Amino acid sequence: MSTTITHGDPSLAAASPPPPKRRTARASSVLVYLSPVAMFVVLTLTTPGVLSTTGVMSLLVLASVLGLAAVGQTWAVMIGGIDLSIPATIGMANVLVTTLYAEGWGFPRIVLLVVVVSLAIGTANGLLSSLFGLHPLVVTLGMASLVTGSVLVATDGNTGGDVPGFITDAVSPVGSVWGIGVPAAVILWLATLAVVLLVERRTVFGRRLYALGSNERAARLALVRPVVVRVVVYSVGALCASAAGVLLAGFSGGASVSIGDPYLFSTITAVVVGGTSLLGGAGTYARTVAGVLVTTMFTTLLVGLEIGPNMQQVMLGVAILLLITVYGRDRHVAQRL
Amino acid sequence: MSTPPLEPAVVELAGITHRYGPTVALSDCRLSIAPGEVHGLVGENGSGKSTVVKLLSGIMRPTEGEVRVGGKAVDLRSPAAAQRHEIVTVFQETLVSDECSGLDNVFAGTDGIFRRARSGRAEREAAERVVASLGASPAILQSSPHHLSLAERQVLTLTRALVRPWKLLILDEATSALDLSTRDRLFAVLADHRREGRSVLFVSHRMDELEILIDRATVQRSGRTVGTVGKDEATPARLLSMMSGRSDAGEHHVRAGARSRQAADVVLRGVDLSLVAQAPAFDLDVRRGEILGIGGLDGQGGSHLVEVLAGVRPTASGRVEVDRDGSWTRVTGYRQAFRSGIAYVPGKRQEEGLFPSMTVGDNLSMATLPRHARAGLFRSSSVLTRVREEMTRLGVVPHDPSYPITGLSGGNAQKVLVGRWLAAEPDVLILNDPLRGVDLGTKRDFYALLRELTEAGTTVVMLSTEIEELLTCCDRVAVCQAERVFDVLEGEDLTYDAVLAAMFGRHVSDEQSSDEQSSDHDTHRKVTL
Numbered sequence: 001m002s003t004t005i006t007h008g009d010p011s012l013a014a015a016s017p018p019p020p021k022r023r024t025a026r027a028s029s030v031l032v033y034l035s036p037v038a039m040f041v042v043l044t045l046t047t048p049g050v051l052s053t054t055g056v057m058s059l060l061v062l063a064s065v066l067g068l069a070a071v072g073q074t075w076a077v078m079i080g081g082i083d084l085s086i087p088a089t090i091g092m093a094n095v096l097v098t099t100l101y102a103e104g105w106g107f108p109r110i111v112l113l114v115v116v117v118s119l120a121i122g123t124a125n126g127l128l129s130s131l132f133g134l135h136p137l138v139v140t141l142g143m144a145s146l147v148t149g150s151v152l153v154a155t156d157g158n159t160g161g162d163v164p165g166f167i168t169d170a171v172s173p174v175g176s177v178w179g180i181g182v183p184a185a186v187i188l189w190l191a192t193l194a195v196v197l198l199v200e201r202r203t204v205f206g207r208r209l210y211a212l213g214s215n216e217r218a219a220r221l222a223l224v225r226p227v228v229v230r231v232v233v234y235s236v237g238a239l240c241a242s243a244a245g246v247l248l249a250g251f252s253g254g255a256s257v258s259i260g261d262p263y264l265f266s267t268i269t270a271v272v273v274g275g276t277s278l279l280g281g282a283g284t285y286a287r288t289v290a291g292v293l294v295t296t297m298f299t300t301l302l303v304g305l306e307i308g309p310n311m312q313q314v315m316l317g318v319a320i321l322l323l324i325t326v327y328g329r330d331r332h333v334a335q336r337l
Numbered sequence: 338m339s340t341p342p343l344e345p346a347v348v349e350l351a352g353i354t355h356r357y358g359p360t361v362a363l364s365d366c367r368l369s370i371a372p373g374e375v376h377g378l379v380g381e382n383g384s385g386k387s388t389v390v391k392l393l394s395g396i397m398r399p400t401e402g403e404v405r406v407g408g409k410a411v412d413l414r415s416p417a418a419a420q421r422h423e424i425v426t427v428f429q430e431t432l433v434s435d436e437c438s439g440l441d442n443v444f445a446g447t448d449g450i451f452r453r454a455r456s457g458r459a460e461r462e463a464a465e466r467v468v469a470s471l472g473a474s475p476a477i478l479q480s481s482p483h484h485l486s487l488a489e490r491q492v493l494t495l496t497r498a499l500v501r502p503w504k505l506l507i508l509d510e511a512t513s514a515l516d517l518s519t520r521d522r523l524f525a526v527l528a529d530h531r532r533e534g535r536s537v538l539f540v541s542h543r544m545d546e547l548e549i550l551i552d553r554a555t556v557q558r559s560g561r562t563v564g565t566v567g568k569d570e571a572t573p574a575r576l577l578s579m580m581s582g583r584s585d586a587g588e589h590h591v592r593a594g595a596r597s598r599q600a601a602d603v604v605l606r607g608v609d610l611s612l613v614a615q616a617p618a619f620d621l622d623v624r625r626g627e628i629l630g631i632g633g634l635d636g637q638g639g640s641h642l643v644e645v646l647a648g649v650r651p652t653a654s655g656r657v658e659v660d661r662d663g664s665w666t667r668v669t670g671y672r673q674a675f676r677s678g679i680a681y682v683p684g685k686r687q688e689e690g691l692f693p694s695m696t697v698g699d700n701l702s703m704a705t706l707p708r709h710a711r712a713g714l715f716r717s718s719s720v721l722t723r724v725r726e727e728m729t730r731l732g733v734v735p736h737d738p739s740y741p742i743t744g745l746s747g748g749n750a751q752k753v754l755v756g757r758w759l760a761a762e763p764d765v766l767i768l769n770d771p772l773r774g775v776d777l778g779t780k781r782d783f784y785a786l787l788r789e790l791t792e793a794g795t796t797v798v799m800l801s802t803e804i805e806e807l808l809t810c811c812d813r814v815a816v817c818q819a820e821r822v823f824d825v826l827e828g829e830d831l832t833y834d835a836v837l838a839a840m841f842g843r844h845v846s847d848e849q850s851s852d853e854q855s856s857d858h859d860t861h862r863k864v865t866l
Contacts, residue, residue, distance in 0.1 A: 203713045204706045211703055214692035221649070221683050221690075222703040222757065223672060281694035 029287075032275045036293035043297050047304035057173035057183060063296040064189035065171075066266055067289060068244040071196055072237015073267035074288040079213040079233055080280025081129060081136035086241045086267055088144035089121055090260025092151050093245030098161030098255035107164055111246075118242045121147060122235025129234075130227040140234075151257050159257050163249045171250035185247050192240060196285045209233065214281030269295050269320050345408050347372050347536045348393065348424065348505050353402035355388050362388045364560045366402070370505060375527065375537040377547045377554030379576055381634070381804070381837070384557035386540055390509045393538070394426040395419030417446075425498040429510035429636060431490040439478040439485075440464055443497045460500075467496045472522040488516045495523065506530070507538045510636070512546060524550055542634050542818075544573040544841050558582050573843060581804075581837050602626075604796050605646060605679070605765050606665075609655035612641040616820035618655055623765070623798055625660075626791050630811030631800040634840050638820035640684060640769060643800045647681035647767045648674035659765070680704075680758035684769030684800070690754045691742055698724045698738030701753050705760045727756035732782055748779030755783075759790075766790065768799045772806060784810045804836045818842045 044051045050059065069086055076083040093114045100110045125143055129136040151159070169175045170184035177184050200206040211219040212229045220226065241260070248259050274291030276283025298319065302312045346369040355363040363385040370376045380386050391397045392404065395413040403410045406422045413419045419426070433442050443464045465475040473492045482490055491514040498506055506527075512520050527537055527550070541547055547554065554571040556563040556579040563579045605623040616638070623629050623646075633639040644650035646657055648671040657668040659677045668674045671681060683689035692700050701724050702709075709719045724738045731752040733745070742750060751771060758766060772780050787797050787810055801807050807814045813827040816839035824839040826832075835845045 198714075202715065202717070204710050204715055205713055207699060207703065207706055207715075210695060210699070211692050214694045215688075217688055218683070218690050218692060219703075221671065221681065223675060224703075277694070281692065 029275070032273075032287055032290050035273075036290050036297070039294050039297045039301075043301050043304070046301060050300070050304075053181065054173045057181075057186070059296060059300060060186045060189075061171050061173055061183050062300075063292050064183075064185040065244045065247050066263065066270060066296060067189045067292045068192060068240045068247070069260070069263045070267040070270045070288050070292055071192065071240035071285060072234065073271050074274075074276060074283065074285045075209065075233045075237060076136065076140075077271050077276055077278055078280055078283050079209060079229065080216070081230070081233075082140065082268075083125070083234065083237050084137065084140040084264060085121060085125060085143040085147060086237065087258075087260035087262075087264045088147040089118060089238050089241040090245035090248065090263055091257040092117060092121075092147050093242035094249050094255050094259050095151050095155060095159045095161075095257050097167070097246050097249045098163055099155055099159060100161075101164055102161035114242050114246065115239065118238035119235050122233075122238035123231050125234035125238075126231030127227065130230050148257055155257075159255050161255055163255075167246065167250035169250075171247050185250075188243065188247075192243075193285065193289060200284055205229070205232065210281055212280075265316070266295060269316065272320060273323055345372075346370055346405070347407065348538075349405040349408075350389065350392070351403045351405060353389075353392065353399045353404070355385075355392065355397065356400045362560055363392075363399075365562070366557075366560075367562050368555050369565070370536050370538060371553075372504075372536055373531050373534045374552040375531060375539055375550050377551035377571065378538055378540045378557065379542075379547065379554055380557035380580055381840070383559065383802070384580070385560040386557055387509070388560075389557070390426065390428075390507055390538075390540060393419065393424055393505075393507060395424075420501065423502050423504040424507065425501050425503045425505070426507040426509060427491075427494050427498050427511040429513055431487060431494055431514055433482045433485075433490045433493050435481055435483040437481070439480065439482055439493050442482060442493050443478065443500060445497070463500050464496055467499045468492060470522065470526050471495060472519055487514045488519055491515055492519060499526075503535060505536050505538060507540070509540045510542065512541060512543070513636070520546075542637070542841055544576070544843060547571065547576070548573065556580055573841070577834070577837055577841065577843070581833060604660045605657070605798070607646065607652075607655065607657050610645065610652055610657065611654040612638050612645060612652070612820045614653045616653060619822045621815060621822055621825070623796060624813075625796055626794055627812040628787055628791055628797040628799060628810055630807035630814040631798065631817060632802070632804065632807050632814050632836055632840065633817030633823075635802060637840070638817040638822075639800050639802070641820065642815075642817055642822070643681075643684075643767050643769045643798060646798060647671055647679055649681055649683075675704075675761070675763075678764035680761050680763035680766050682755055682758050682766070682768045682771055684771075684773070686747070686751060686754060691750060693743050695742060696738060697728070697733065697740045697742050697745065697753055700742045701727060701738070701756045701760065704757050723760055724756075727760050728753075730759070731756050731786065746776070748775045751775055751779065752782075755786075763795065765796045765798065768797070770800045770802060772801060772803075780806070804833055804840075807836060808833060816840055 049055055069090060072083050072086055096114055096117070097110055100113070101107065121143060125136070125140055128134055128139045128143075166184075170188075172183060174181075175183035175185075177187050200209070208219065208224045208229055211222060211224050212226055216226060241263075244263070245260060249255055270288050270291035271283075272278070272291070273294050274283070274287030274289070276287050295316075298316070299312065302315055307315065348370045350366050350368040353363055353366040354361065355366075366385060366389060368376075368378070368389065378386055378389060388397070392399050393413065395416045395418050398412070398414060404413055405411065406424070411418075411422055413422065413424070434445070437445075440461060444460055461478070464478055468475050468478060471492050473489060477485055477489050477493065482493060485493070491511065495511065512523070515523065531537070537550075539547070539550055548571075551568065551571060553565055553567050554576060555565040556576060558580055563582065566575065566579075602625045603622040604625040607619070607621040609618045610621060611618045621642075631639045631642055641650060645652050646668075648657070648668045658665040659668055659674070659679060660666075661677055666677055668677065668679070674681070687693075692703070698721065702720050705723070706715055706720065709715045709723070721738060725736070727733075728736055728738065733749050733752050733756070742753065745753065755768070755771060772783060775783075787799070791797055799811065808831065811831075813825055814831055814836055815822045815825045816836055817823065818840060819842065823842060824835075824844065826835050826839065832845070838845045
C-alpha cells in the first residue's frame with residue numbers, strides 16, 4: 001500500500017469511522033478511466049474505419065500531441081494555477097524548428113535552442129507568479145503575448161520553412177521505431193507519461209507539488225519552497241509543450257506561430273474531463289491521459305459524423321460544460337469548509 | 338453581586354444564549370447598560386466577551402434570548418441594524434481600508450448606492466472636529482491611511498464611530514492600538530459624552546484603564562455572567578477573583594515545583610528580544626528538557642513570541658539563539674531553525690498545518706520525506722514504517738495512513754500535525770496553541786506525550802491560552818502581556834491566580850499566593866497594585 005494521493009484500500013476503511021464522500025470519489029475515478037474505453041466503442045460503431053492499426057495509430061498520434069501539451073496544464077492546475085502560455089510555446093517551438101532548419105541549422109542545435117527558450121519561459125512564469133504574488137492567469141497570459149510577439153519580430157513574420165523528414169515520420173500513423181509498428185510520437189508520449197507518473201508518485205518533488213496546491217501556507221511551514229516548485233512545474237510544462245510544437249511541424253500545412261492556439265481550450269478540456277480539481281492539490285496526469293483520449297476520440301467522432309469545425313466547437317463547449325456540472329462541483333470545496 | 342441600574346437600560350441583554358454548533362459560547366448572559374455610564378466587560382479568553390460584542394454590533398444573532406434597546410426587544414440582524422439603533426463599535430483590529438482616503442473611511446457606509454462625488458463640507462468639518470478632539474492632525478483625513486501609524490489608523494475608526502449618531506459606543510480592546518496621550522484624550526472625550534447621557538461598553542484587558550474609566554463592570558467566565566459590580570467594588574483584585582472563580586493551584590503546584598530544572602542549562606534563548614516595533618525588549622531562556630508554557634490573553638504577544646522563537650517571524654529587534662553543540666547559533670529563519678533542531682507546529686491547523694486534499698500518511702511525512710529519499714526518489718516502505726510508528730505513538734484513530742486527512746476529528750488531525758514534526762526528532766519542539774478546540778481525551782494523551790518527550794531530552798515550548806492547561810503540563814510559564822514577557826512563573830509562584838494576574842499585567846504578592854494555595858476559594862485575593 002503506498003501513500004499516493006489516490007484513496008486507499010476499502011477493506012481498511014471498513015474498520016474506520018465513515019470517511020467523507022470517499023465512495024463517490026472512488027466511483028468517479030473508475031468512471032474517468034472507463035470513459036476512453038466507452039468512447040472507443042462508440043467511435044468504432046459510428047466510424048468503422050477507426051478499427052484498424054492505422055486508424056488506432058492516427059488517433060494515438062493526435063493524442064500524443066495533445067497529451068504532451070497537457071502535461072504542463074495538468075501540473076499547473078495541480079498547484080492551483082493555470083498555464084495560458086502553452087499555445088504560444090507550441091507556436092514558438094514550431095516556428096523555430098521550421099525556419100531554422102530551412103536556414104540550414106543542425107537539428108540538435110535547434111533542439112538545444114528550443115530547450116533553452118522553453119526553460120526561460122517556464123522559469124519566468126514560475127518566478128513571476130511566486131515573487132510578486134501575481135496570479136498565474138495574468139503572468140502566463142502576458143508571457144504568451146511576449147513569446148508570440150518575439151517570434152514574429154525575430155522571423156519578421158515569415159514563419160514558413162522546412163521540416164526534417166524524421167519528424168514527418170514520427171507523426172505518421174504508419175511510422176515505426178526500431179521495427180516496432182508504433183510511431184515515434186506515441187513512444188515519446190508514453191515515455192513522458194512514465195516519467196511524469198513516477199515524479200508524481202514516488203518523488204519528494206511530487207509530494208511537494210501536491211502540498212503546494214493543497215495549502216501553500218502550510219507547505220511553506222513544512223519546508224516546501226513554492227518558488228522552486230513553480231519554476232520546475234512551468235519549465236516542465238514549457239518543455240513538453242515545445243515537444244508538441246516540434247511534432248506539429250511534422251504534419252503538413254506548414255509552420256505558424258498560431259498553430260498552438262486550439263491547445264489552450266483542448267488542454268484545459270483534457271484536464272477537466274480527467275477530473276483534476278481546478279482548486280489544486282489533487283489529481284494526476286493519469287487522469288489527464290484519460291481526458292486526452294476522450295477529447296481526441298470525441299473530435300474524431302464529430303469529424304466522422306461530418307460535423308463541420310464550427311459545430312464541433314459548439315459540441316465541445318457543450319460537452320465540457322456538462323462534464324463540469326457532473327464532477328466540477330468539487331468534493332474538495334466541501335471538505336475544505 | 339449586582340447593583341440595579343437607576344434608570345431604564347439603554348441596551349440590555351436578557352437571558353442570551355449563543356451556540357456555535359454544539360459549542361455554547363454564551364449561556365444565560367445578562368448585561369444591562371444604564372444611560373450615561375461607562376460599563377466595563379471583563380473576562381478571560383473564551384469567557385464570551387467577544388460574543389457579547391458581536392451580538393450587540395449586529396455581526397451575529399443570538400440563539401436564544403432578547404436584546405433590548407430602550408426597553409424594547411430588537412433584532413440586530415446586521416451591523417446596519419445595530420447602527421439604526423445607535424450602537425456603534427470600534428474593534429481592536431484597526432479596520433481601515435487603504436484604498437480610499439481617511440475621510441472616505443470615516444464616512445464609509447453612510448452614502449447610498451450612488452456614491453457621492455465628494456464628502457460635503459459638513460461631513461468634513463464634523464470629522465475634523467472629532468479628530469482634533471482626539472489630539473490628532475486633521476491631515477490624516479486627507480491622505481490614504483497607508484502611511485498612517487497604528488494609533489492614527491485607530492483614530493480614524495474611532496472617528497468613524499463618533500461622527501455617527503450614537504447612544505452606545507462599544508470599545509472592544511480598541512485602546513490597545515492607541516498611544517497613551519491619544520488614549521487619555523479619548524477618555525476625556527468619553528467623559529463629555531457620558532455627561533450628555535451616552536453610554537460606553539468598555540472591553541479591556543488593562544486593569545488600569547478599567548479603574549480610571551468605568552462606573553460598573555460585568556464579569557464573564559466560561560460563557561456565563563458572573564455578576565455586575567459597581568465602581569467601588571470593581572477593584573482589580575475583585576475582578577480577577579470573579580474571573581478566575583475557582584483554582585487548582587495547589588494540585589499543580591506540587592508537580593511544577595518538583596520538576597524545576599537547572600537554570601544553567603539553556604538550549605534556546607531570546608536576547609533583547611522585541612516582538613513588534615516599539616515593544617519593550619526582554620530576555621527569555623528556555624532550559625533543556627523543560628516544558629515552557631507561553632501564556633497570555635489573545636493578541637498580547639504570545640503567538641508572536643512562539644513564532645519568533647521558531648524563526649517563522651522576524652524579530653523587531655534583538656535575537657534568538659539556539660545551542661548547537663555548545664555554541665550559540667542565531668536563528669534567522671524557520672528553515673535554518675529546523676536544521677538547528679527546532680521544529681514548529683503551527684497554530685491554525687486548517688490554514689497553516691493540514692493539506693486537506695492529501696492522506697494522513699502524506700500529511701504526516703511531508704517535512705521529513707527527504708530523509709527517506711535518494712536522488713529525490715523516496716522509499717515508500719521506509720516512509721510508511723515511520724508514519725505508522727508515529728501514528729501508534731500518538732494514537733491516531735483510524736490507524737490508516739491512506740485515510741483522507743479531512744476524515745479525522747480535530748484532535749486526531751492535530752496529532753498528525755504534531756507527528757509531522759516529531760518524526761523529525763527535534764531538540765526543541767515549539768507548539769503554537771496545539772490543544773485549542775481539542776477534546777479532553779486527546780488533551781490527556783498530549784500531556785503524557787509531552788512528559789515522555791522531555792524525559793527523552795526534548796525541550797518543549799507550548800503556547801496555550803488556557804491557564805489550567807499551562808498549570809497541568811508546564812514546568813515554567815512565561816506570561817505575555819502587551820507584546821512582551823511580563824513574568825516567568827515557576828515552582829511555588831506558578832499558580833492559577835499568579836498566571837491570571839500576569840495576563841492582566843499584575844503581580845500576585847508572594848505571601849498572599851502561598852496563603853491562597855491551602856485555602857478554598859472564591860474569596861477575595863489580594864493583588865499588588
